[in-house]
Amino acid sequence: MNLPLLRRRFANLSITSYRKVKVLDFPVFLERMGDLLKEGYTFPHSIQMLLPFHIKQYEDLQRKVSEVLQDGGGATQVLNLLGLEKQYLVSIELSEMTGQLAETVQIVSQQLTFQQEMKLKLVKVLSYPVLLFVFLMGLFLAFRTYFLPNISTMVTSRAQNEVSTSVQWSSFLLHMPDYIIGLVVITFSIVMTFIYYIKRKRVDLQLTLLFKIPLLGHFWKLLLTRHFSRVLGNLLLAGFSLQQALGHLKNQEHQIQIAYVAQLLQEKVILGDSLADAVQIDGFFYPKFEHFIAHGEASGMLGRELILYCELLDKRLQVTIRFLMTIIQPLLFMIIAACVIAAYLSILIPMYDVLDFI
Incomplete structure (x- = not known):
C-alpha cells in the first residue's frame, strides 16, 4: 500500500x-x-x-x-x-526513512519536555496575578454598587453643575477592569480571526502575510529555518542526495509550509543554483542561514552544518521564550497597579469635590 x-x-x-x-x-x-x-x-x-x-x-x-x-x-x-502534533510528525516520518527513529523520538521528547516546562511556568506566572485581578474585579464591583451611588447622591446634593465631571470620572475609573477585559477579548478575537484567515490562504500567501508582521515574521522565520534545517540535515546525513532530500520534504503532507519551501528550493537547485544561493533568493529563512550552508557545501559536510545551525536556533528559541516568560508577570502587575490607582482616584476625586463644598 x-x-x-x-x-x-x-x-x-x-x-x-x-x-x-x-x-x-x-x-x-x-x-x-x-x-x-x-x-x-x-x-x-x-x-x-x-x-x-x-x-x-x-x-x-x-x-x-x-x-x-x-x-x-x-x-x-x-x-x-x-x-x-503535526510539526513533529515530519521528523518522525523522515527518521523512518533514514533509520534514525530512536534518536528522533528522543529529540522530540526533549522538545516536548521544554514545551511542558514553559506551559507550567506560564501557569505559575499567571496564577497569582489572575487571582489578584479577580479580587480587584470584585472590589471594583462592590465600589460601583455601593460607593458610587452614595457619593453621587452626596455630590449632587451639594452642587448640580459639578456632579457630572467628578462622578463621571469616578464611574470611568471604576470600570477600568471592564475595559481591560474587553481589550483582551477583542485582541483574542482578532488573533483567532487572523489565524482562521491565514489557514484558508494558499501556502505562499500564508508565508507572505506572516513575514510582513513585525516581530512575528522574524519569529516565524526562526521556527521555519530551525525545522527545515533539522529535517534536511538528517536526510543528508543518512546518505540522501540534496535532490532526493528536497523531494522527500516536498512530498510529505504534515507540514505544508516545509513542503512548499522544499519545492521552491528544488526547482532552483535543478536549474543549477547552489543551495546557499537558493535560500538567499527566496528570503524565507533566518539571517545568516546561507553562510552555514555555503560553508557546509564547501567542506562537504552540509548535513552536519545544518544540524549544527538547528541546534543554535534551538538555543536561541529557548532563550527568547524564557525572556518572554520573565516579562509577562511584571506587565501583569503593572496592569494591576493601574487598576489600584484607578480605584484610589475614583474615591479621591469625588471626595475632593465634597470637601470643597464644606
Whole structure:
C-alpha cells in the first residue's frame, strides 16, 4: 500500500481517536520508546510495552494500533493516532526513512519536555496575578454598587453643575477592569480571526502575510529555518542526495509550509543554483542561514552544518521564550497597579469635590 493512500485511510481514525486518547506524560513516553529502540526492540514491541503504562483503558487503542501496523503503517501513523502534533510528525516520518527513529523520538521528547516546562511556568506566572485581578474585579464591583451611588447622591446634593465631571470620572475609573477585559477579548478575537484567515490562504500567501508582521515574521522565520534545517540535515546525513532530500520534504503532507519551501528550493537547485544561493533568493529563512550552508557545501559536510545551525536556533528559541516568560508577570502587575490607582482616584476625586463644598 502506498504512503499517501495510507495517510488518507488513517486520517479520520487519528482525528477521532485523538479526542479520546490522552497519553500520560508524552515526553517520557517518547524517551522510553527511544531507549527501547536503541536496545534493539522493534517499534511494535516498544508500543506494546509502553501503552499500558501511559494510557488508561489502553485495550481499544492497542487494537487500533495493531490494525495500523498490520495495514502497513509505521511510527508516523501510530504517533499521529496517539495525538503527536503535526510539526513533529515530519521528523518522525523522515527518521523512518533514514533509520534514525530512536534518536528522533528522543529529540522530540526533549522538545516536548521544554514545551511542558514553559506551559507550567506560564501557569505559575499567571496564577497569582489572575487571582489578584479577580479580587480587584470584585472590589471594583462592590465600589460601583455601593460607593458610587452614595457619593453621587452626596455630590449632587451639594452642587448640580459639578456632579457630572467628578462622578463621571469616578464611574470611568471604576470600570477600568471592564475595559481591560474587553481589550483582551477583542485582541483574542482578532488573533483567532487572523489565524482562521491565514489557514484558508494558499501556502505562499500564508508565508507572505506572516513575514510582513513585525516581530512575528522574524519569529516565524526562526521556527521555519530551525525545522527545515533539522529535517534536511538528517536526510543528508543518512546518505540522501540534496535532490532526493528536497523531494522527500516536498512530498510529505504534515507540514505544508516545509513542503512548499522544499519545492521552491528544488526547482532552483535543478536549474543549477547552489543551495546557499537558493535560500538567499527566496528570503524565507533566518539571517545568516546561507553562510552555514555555503560553508557546509564547501567542506562537504552540509548535513552536519545544518544540524549544527538547528541546534543554535534551538538555543536561541529557548532563550527568547524564557525572556518572554520573565516579562509577562511584571506587565501583569503593572496592569494591576493601574487598576489600584484607578480605584484610589475614583474615591479621591469625588471626595475632593465634597470637601470643597464644606
